[in-house]
Amino acid sequence: MVVNQASLKRNGVQDFVSLRATALILTAYSLFIIGYFLTTPQVTFEAWQGLFSNLAVKVFTLAALVSMMIHTQIGLWQVLTDYVKCAKLRSVLGFILNMMSFVYVAVGLFVLWGV
């Protein structure tokens, strides 16, 4: 279908729900990290490493990173389709940006793995 092609095999309803579901996870994670800094008087290396060696924090962090990838895939696509009219350039930019968010997730995974 043409609609599928236009949205890279996704559809509008799926994008709508995914964008919001990932937004909730990202908001929760942001508040968690900001809360950690606000409630920890002195963030030392031991405390910082201890935080991310906790399995629940690892899972939450990975969930946030994957959510970021889905969220930016949809959001940046929306921005690109509105402002970049040349289809070739838009595809190339979309590819580069999606690659960047994949790199963020991959780096995050390996950092979490090593803590």
Place this chain on the structure above:
Amino acid sequence: MPATAKASILHRVTGVALFFALTFVIWAWSESLSSPEGFEFVKSLFSGFVAKFIAWGTVTVLAYHIIGGIRHIIMDMGYWEELESGNSSATISLVLWAVAAVMAGVWIWL
């Protein structure tokens, strides 16, 4: 430009900015967890203006994106869709953002 238009474009600008800010955030996070030396290095960067400004910018941009996002979700539920209520909620979002930006600045610099 009406408040609703400002709220809308800012949501986009802050979203794109956050995406690129993640390069710094994930780098600093990765480096700080790599070793005690890496942690101290990142910590020493934060005594300088540039890292503080990037941190403030990231938190401030995130604050708007979250405020604007919450407004969008409330609008998804059918509220604030009229001209007047839409403009009011947009103005309030911008004011809340200014407050958040000042608070983030106080937090990071003081």
